Amino acid sequence: xxxxxxxxxxxxxxxxxxxxxxxxxxxxxxxxxxxxxxxxxxxxxxxxxxxxxxxxxxxxxxxxxxxxxxxxxxxxxxxxxxxxxxxxxxxxxxxxxxxxxxxxxxxxxxxxxxxxxxxxxxxxxxxxxxxxxxxxxxxxxxxxx
Amino acid sequence: xxxxxxxxxxxxxxxxxxxxxxxxxxxxxxxxxxxxxxxxxxxxxxxxxxxxxxxxxxxxxxxxxxxxxxxxxxxxxxxxxxxxxxxxxxxxxxxxxxxxxxxxxxxxxxxxxxxxxxxxxxxxxxxxxxxxxxxxxxxxxxxxx
DNA sequence: GTGCCTACTTCCCGATGGAAAGTGGCTCTT
DNA sequence: AAGAGCCACTTTCCATCGGGAAGTAGGCAC
Numbered sequence: 464x465x466x467x468x469x470x471x472x473x474x475x476x477x478x479x480x481x482x483x484x485x486x487x488x489x490x491x492x493x494x495x496x497x498x499x500x501x502x503x504x505x506x507x508x509x510x511x512x513x514x515x516x517x518x519x520x521x522x523x524x525x526x527x528x529x530x531x532x533x534x535x536x537x538x539x540x541x542x543x544x545x546x547x548x549x550x551x552x553x554x555x556x557x558x559x560x561x562x563x564x565x566x567x568x569x570x571x572x573x574x575x576x577x578x579x580x581x582x583x584x585x586x587x588x589x590x591x592x593x594x595x596x597x598x599x600x601x602x603x604x605x606x607x608x
Numbered sequence: 609x610x611x612x613x614x615x616x617x618x619x620x621x622x623x624x625x626x627x628x629x630x631x632x633x634x635x636x637x638x639x640x641x642x643x644x645x646x647x648x649x650x651x652x653x654x655x656x657x658x659x660x661x662x663x664x665x666x667x668x669x670x671x672x673x674x675x676x677x678x679x680x681x682x683x684x685x686x687x688x689x690x691x692x693x694x695x696x697x698x699x700x701x702x703x704x705x706x707x708x709x710x711x712x713x714x715x716x717x718x719x720x721x722x723x724x725x726x727x728x729x730x731x732x733x734x735x736x737x738x739x740x741x742x743x744x745x746x747x748x749x750x751x752x753x
Numbered sequence: 754g755t756g757c758c759t760a761c762t763t764c765c766c767g768a769t770g771g772a773a774a775g776t777g778g779c780t781c782t783t
Numbered sequence: 784a785a786g787a788g789c790c791a792c793t794t795t796c797c798a799t800c801g802g803g804a805a806g807t808a809g810g811c812a813c
Contacts, residue, residue, distance in 0.1 A: 482648070486680075488738055492741060496730065501642070528790070543793080551745055553740065553748075563780060585726055592723075672759075672760055681802095709809085711760095
């Protein structure tokens with residue numbers, strides 16, 4: 464029953480959802496995931512901590528403080544907020560272990576992993592084409608100055 | 609000469625750029641492209657106007673007003689601003705044709721096209737997994753209410 | 754002239770994100 | 784028993800950002 468409902472929804476999705484329409488739910492979802500902290504959190508939990516494409520050790524659970532350290536510059540407020548919304552959307556799980564002091568770990572779900580395949584490409588693209596972009600910026604600024 | 613310099617920069621890129629570091633230029637670039645309007649503009653110019661993955665007619669130049677209509681909900685201010693920054697970064701070109709009234713068209717460059725491959729995946733992901741996300745949201749809200 | 758067209762640009766204001774300080778629960782020290 | 788410390792937040796305050804609406808520029812038609 465659940466499976467059928469999911470299959471039906473999927474079929475409906477392919478037919479109805481269009482992120483170009485402002486009122487479409489998929490547009491809000493696109494807005495949500497087109498966010499720097501979302502991309503970086505998915506990359507972090509996906510195991511892309513090292514700079515090179517080949518440097519991934521696969522997805523792994525991470526502690527809150529570990530994420531805060533890796534995503535240099537994120538405020539605690541945004542980190543918590545973003546993690547909560549990703550948890551609500553089913554992209555990751557939040558696990559509280561009653562050690563002392565308490566340990567909270569975050570881990571990608573299968574759904575989160577499927578999006579990670581794309582967000583990792585965004586990061587790699589930014590790193591791989593940085594120099595090209597820098598050159599274009601120089602040209603543009605020189606031409607418009 | 610130009611080619612060698614590009615190759616050198618590329619080599620340096622792979623060695624040095626890491627988007628997890630707040631001060632790294634690639635981090636700012638990641639911030640820039642992890643933006644809903646950037647994703648939608650690239651999708652629009654990449655020819656993804658129809659909702660289905662198979663519905664692309666390939667990249668094409670579009671007028672300002674055409675983009676404004678397709679990206680429902682974008683303000684003129686943000687559209688202009690985002691297009692300018694994408695032009696500066698070399699992802700698209702802006703062409704003014706002195707018709708009457710004036711015609712301004714935007715078209716992806718090769719660099720823009722290479723990023724479009726990824727942004728289109730983001731849109732498809734949002735549309736394909738919308739129902740799953742909706743289910744998770746219901747579950748989460750039911751559990752935390 | 755007046756109006757109309759496209760493609761912006763400017764102004765104002767409410768929403769959003771960052772910095773920093775505060776909270777709570779538990780344990781270890783003195 | 785009273786601090787002190789640690790982790791994971793939560794709250795407060797303020798600056799910046801983005802949206803809505805109105806204004807601008809330049810050219811032609813009437």
